[in-house]
Amino acid sequence: MPSPSADLFFRPGLLRNRGNQLLTIISCLCAVIVLIPLFCVIAYVLIKGIAVIRPQMFFELPPAPGMEGGGIANAFLGTIIVTALSCLFSIPVGIGGGIYLAEYGAGNRFSDFIRFGTNVLAGVPSIIAGVFIYGLVVATRLLFGNSYSAVAGGLALAVLMLPTIIKTTDEGLKLVPQELRWGSLGVGASKFVTTMKVVLPSAVAPIATGIVLAIARSAGETAPLIFTALFSPFWPEGIFKPIATMSVLVFNFAIMPYEAQITLAWAASFVLVFMILGMNLVARWISGLAKR
Amino acid sequence: MASSGSEGLYTLRHRPPSDKLVDQSFRFLVTALAALVAIILFAIFLVVTLDAREAIAKFGLGFLVNSTWNPSTENFGAFTAIYGTLLTSALALLLAIPLGVGTAIFLTENFIPSRYRTIIGNLVELLAAIPSVVLGLWAIFVLEPVLRPLLQLIHRLLGWIPFFSTMPTGPGVMPAVLILVIMVLPIITAISRDSLNQVPPDLRQAAYGVGATRWTSIFKVLLPAAISGIIGGVMLALGRALGETMAVTMIIGNSNNFTLSWFAPGNTISALLANQFGEADGLQVHALMYAALVLMIITFIVNVLAQWIVKRLSLKYS
Amino acid sequence: MTFSTHITDVPDEQVAITCEDVTISYGAFEAVKSVFLEVPRGKVTAFIGPSGCGKSTVLRCFNRMNDLIPSFSLKGRIIYEGQDLYAKAVDPVEVRRRIGMVFQRPNPFPKSIYENIAFGARINGYTGDMDELVERSLRRAAVWDECKDKLQESGYSLSGGQQQRLCIARTIATQPDVILMDEPCSALDPISTLKVEETMHELKKDFTIVIVTHNMQQAVRVSDMTAFYNAVAVEGGTGKVGYLVEFDETANIFNNPRQQATQEYVSGRFG
Numbered sequence: 009m010p011s012p013s014a015d016l017f018f019r020p021g022l023l024r025n026r027g028n029q030l031l032t033i034i035s036c037l038c039a040v041i042v043l044i045p046l047f048c049v050i051a052y053v054l055i056k057g058i059a060v061i062r063p064q065m066f067f068e069l070p071p072a073p074g075m076e077g078g079g080i081a082n083a084f085l086g087t088i089i090v091t092a093l094s095c096l097f098s099i100p101v102g103i104g105g106g107i108y109l110a111e112y113g114a115g116n117r118f119s120d121f122i123r124f125g126t127n128v129l130a131g132v133p134s135i136i137a138g139v140f141i142y143g144l145v146v147a148t149r150l151l152f153g154n155s156y157s158a159v160a161g162g163l164a165l166a167v168l169m170l171p172t173i174i175k176t177t178d179e180g181l182k183l184v185p186q187e188l189r190w191g192s193l194g195v196g197a198s199k200f201v202t203t204m205k206v207v208l209p210s211a212v213a214p215i216a217t218g219i220v221l222a223i224a225r226s227a228g229e230t231a232p233l234i235f236t237a238l239f240s241p242f243w244p245e246g247i248f249k250p251i252a253t254m255s256v257l258v259f260n261f262a263i264m265p266y267e268a269q270i271t272l273a274w275a276a277s278f279v280l281v282f283m284i285l286g287m288n289l290v291a292r293w294i295s296g297l298a299k300r
Numbered sequence: 301m302a303s304s305g306s307e308g309l310y311t312l313r314h315r316p317p318s319d320k321l322v323d324q325s326f327r328f329l330v331t332a333l334a335a336l337v338a339i340i341l342f343a344i345f346l347v348v349t350l351d352a353r354e355a356i357a358k359f360g361l362g363f364l365v366n367s368t369w370n371p372s373t374e375n376f377g378a379f380t381a382i383y384g385t386l387l388t389s390a391l392a393l394l395l396a397i398p399l400g401v402g403t404a405i406f407l408t409e410n411f412i413p414s415r416y417r418t419i420i421g422n423l424v425e426l427l428a429a430i431p432s433v434v435l436g437l438w439a440i441f442v443l444e445p446v447l448r449p450l451l452q453l454i455h456r457l458l459g460w461i462p463f464f465s466t467m468p469t470g471p472g473v474m475p476a477v478l479i480l481v482i483m484v485l486p487i488i489t490a491i492s493r494d495s496l497n498q499v500p501p502d503l504r505q506a507a508y509g510v511g512a513t514r515w516t517s518i519f520k521v522l523l524p525a526a527i528s529g530i531i532g533g534v535m536l537a538l539g540r541a542l543g544e545t546m547a548v549t550m551i552i553g554n555s556n557n558f559t560l561s562w563f564a565p566g567n568t569i570s571a572l573l574a575n576q577f578g579e580a581d582g583l584q585v586h587a588l589m590y591a592a593l594v595l596m597i598i599t600f601i602v603n604v605l606a607q608w609i610v611k612r613l614s615l616k617y618s
Numbered sequence: 619m620t621f622s623t624h625i626t627d628v629p630d631e632q633v634a635i636t637c638e639d640v641t642i643s644y645g646a647f648e649a650v651k652s653v654f655l656e657v658p659r660g661k662v663t664a665f666i667g668p669s670g671c672g673k674s675t676v677l678r679c680f681n682r683m684n685d686l687i688p689s690f691s692l693k694g695r696i697i698y699e700g701q702d703l704y705a706k707a708v709d710p711v712e713v714r715r716r717i718g719m720v721f722q723r724p725n726p727f728p729k730s731i732y733e734n735i736a737f738g739a740r741i742n743g744y745t746g747d748m749d750e751l752v753e754r755s756l757r758r759a760a761v762w763d764e765c766k767d768k769l770q771e772s773g774y775s776l777s778g779g780q781q782q783r784l785c786i787a788r789t790i791a792t793q794p795d796v797i798l799m800d801e802p803c804s805a806l807d808p809i810s811t812l813k814v815e816e817t818m819h820e821l822k823k824d825f826t827i828v829i830v831t832h833n834m835q836q837a838v839r840v841s842d843m844t845a846f847y848n849a850v851a852v853e854g855g856t857g858k859v860g861y862l863v864e865f866d867e868t869a870n871i872f873n874n875p876r877q878q879a880t881q882e883y884v885s886g887r888f889g
């Protein structure tokens with residue numbers, strides 16, 4: 009016996025409901041499809057990496073073509089050196105620029121222009137950063153007559169990190185309540201003291217988070233390095249000489265026809281991914297600290 | 301009146317000139333550092349243009365439509381690479397937009413508990429953290445071999461279509477497109493999710509209130525309200541895809557012979573640069589710089605357009 | 619409507635701050651017009667008036683806090699110790715070392731309680747015993763008992779009322795000449811308010827105090843002089859323009875004001 013309210017029952021057969029179900033399924037499928045490559049990549053890199061990695065790899069140089077064994081020690085060291093150099097160049101400039109935008113640039117044309125420029129710079133392809141540094145310092149031997157060098161690589165990475173650091177600093181400083189600045193100025197502090205002693209310390213967490221993420225990203229960059237830092241099968245010979253990095257090692261060795269090199273490419277990939285995921289966790293931890 | 305006894309204890313009632321100097325210098329310093337951004341941007345244009353000018357003088361605009369790239373005869377044209385850059389980016393976005401927006405919807409609707417959605421969202425963001433050179437390595441050894449039989453099947457069935465007209469035998473445009481899809485998905489997904497999350501809940505309630513189903517309200521209310529953010533994310537992804545180098549270089553095959561087929565090896569501007577810059581000299585360097593200039597101009601236009609669109613649309617909807 | 623104002627005849631050496639025909643604008647919008655005012659030295663002066671009439675605006679000009687707002691501009695002269703505060707050569711930082719300010723919402727620094735006090739004193743080059751100064755300042759701000767056992771804890775570990783008194787202590791630790799207070803009690807409960815008021819009574823022996831308040835009883839309780847501001851819509855203007863209606867001894871303002879508007883405001887019959 010049909011009840012009078014039967015019209016309100018859910019009728020799965022209705023076109024409308026069929027369509028809704030279909031779309032829901034499609035959207036779930038999208039999520040699954042997106043997750044598959046992620047799992048494949050991470051799982052494959054980790055499994056493959058764990059299978060091939062040996063502790064000696066952190067102490068040995070890559071083998072000559074056709075030889076067995078060897079390690080990624082020079083590239084590991086090189087990645088750290090080049091990344092450190094890029095931090096040295098980009099962090100002071102980025103934080104300074106961010107301070108200008110947030111603290112000194114309120115409402116003027118110049119700061120709008122710099123903000124726009126920062127966005128444009130953030131969109132510059134990473135290979136262009138390499139081309140730029142190649143043209144500026146490598147081809148011209150600007151750095152005391154040296155061409156390819158760790159410093160050139162660091163500069164190229166710094167160009168890529170700069171906009172991220174400026175933006176995080178700018179945004180981090182804007183989160184600091186205005187009252188805090190008033191308080192400091194109100195007891196007769198100069199703008200310099202207010203910024204350095206009161207405002208900047210209050211924004212350390214978001215800025216540090218952004219910088220760690222920027223470093224993580226630049227540690228894996230390859231394109232800007234292949235013709236600035238180049239590569240070297242030897243131990244680093246100083247910051248004005250060509251230097252090996254893990255990312256360039258992966259690129260160079262991936263297409264070599266030798267088993268030993270390909271093994272090292274996987275090992276370097278594993279170390280890179282591990283490092284970068286670690287830095288992402290650190291960034292999360294820092295920003296978590298700030299929320300408490 | 302301050303008790304005059306203790307007044308003398310405050311020795312800096314008058315700021316010493318050094319204090320003012322520090323204040324002024326700091327202001328000057330940070331202004332200069334900010335200006336450095338503009339200087340770098342300008343220098344990039346300048347360096348690339350100056351180094352390209354010989355090639356510009358020699359090849360003119362014909363560079364853009366000439367598909368020969370022959371270092372031995374010094375005849376250079378970037379058509380194959382430009383075509384490859386635009387084609388791979390367009391195909392990658394075509395695949396990534398529905399997937400990314402679909403995932404974003406999945407992550408903002410309550411199909412599964414929010415705890416799991418947060419985890420999935422974080423995982424997708426992790427995908428963005430994987431270096432492109434690692435993705436390239438993975439593409440060479442996993443993606444391309446796994447995919448090859450499938451592409452070969454498509455070739456056998458649809459080989460009469462020019463895009464599928466060659467037998468896939470290794471690196472090529474299609475694997476490069478797929479690796480690009482993987483690289484831009486996190487950008488599109490994360491930004492679309494954030495934009496959808498920012499749509500006020502009242503809007504959805506209003507739609508439900510007039511009897512709209514879930515998907516009617518998604519298509520008619522939520523997506524239009526979030527469109528500025530989504531388009532911004534798509535443009536960002538496009539900029540990334542146009543300039544992406546490593547993964548593409550490693551899997552696209554780096555061939556300068558122009559072909560319509562998506563299964564044959566091809567090239568992109570950034571792959572061309574990555575491959576040839578190291579060994580190039582003479583006119584070839586200038587031609588490469590010219591290609592770099594073209595890439596810069598394309599990405600510049602995309603980025604400025606992106607900023608403009610986001611500004612325009614967000615004004616309209618906020 | 620005329621912008622008539624009264625300048626009480628305070629002898630010159632007893633005047634801390636003088637406003638001479640001060641007009642303050644934000645961009646094209648005139649917020650306050652033609653203020654003439656003489657803030658007496660060693661007394662508490664209260665600013666009262668409806669919301670948006672420009673009390674904070676005038677107050678913040680006394681130590682050039684408005685410099686932080688890009689659209690701000692000022693016409694006329696504000697004279698402190700014979701010096702026009704807005705003269706070109708004047709350094710706002712030096713002004714603020716002599717004219718301190720307590721803000722509407724408590725804003726301790728994200729540092730320890732001790733450092734909150736020591737920060738300003740150090741900036742002012744304090745050479746005396748810092749521990750003693752911290753204790754003395756906290757005592758005078760009537761917050762010592764709550765703080766004495768946790769000087770090394772964050773300033774944020776205090777309640778809102780305690781934080782506000784910490785901010786007062788921070789200001790008096792720099793021994794300014796004048797203390798400006800912009801609704802210092804608006805975020806406080808009645809008991810904290812009472813404590814802050816006691817603090818003010820204590821402080822007025824040594825400092826000149828200017829306080830903005832929406833609380834008439836408070837003005838009556840703490841102030842010696844009261845300035846009443848009002849805002850009117852003017853023709854051709856972009857909004858309401860504030861002006862000083864009347865400035866007199868607090869007892870006169872509340873018991874027999876000279877202006878109709880003051881009478882209406884203090885008796886609560888205000889539109």
Ligand SMILES: Nc1ncnc2c1ncn2[C@@H]1O[C@H](COP(=O)(O)OP(=O)(O)OP(=O)(O)O)[C@@H](O)[C@H]1O
Nearest residue numbers: 644649668669670671672673674675676687857860
């Ligand atoms: N930064 C600013 N930019 C533009 N206009 C402002 C700014 N600050 C204040 N105003 C305007 O100036 C006028 C006076 O503001 P002010 O804050 O001085 O009022 P007030 O008397 O302190 O009010 P309240 O009692 O609500 O604190 C108001 O019309 C206000 O809108």
Ligand SMILES: [Mg+2]
Nearest residue numbers: 673674675800
């Ligand atoms: Mg106010």
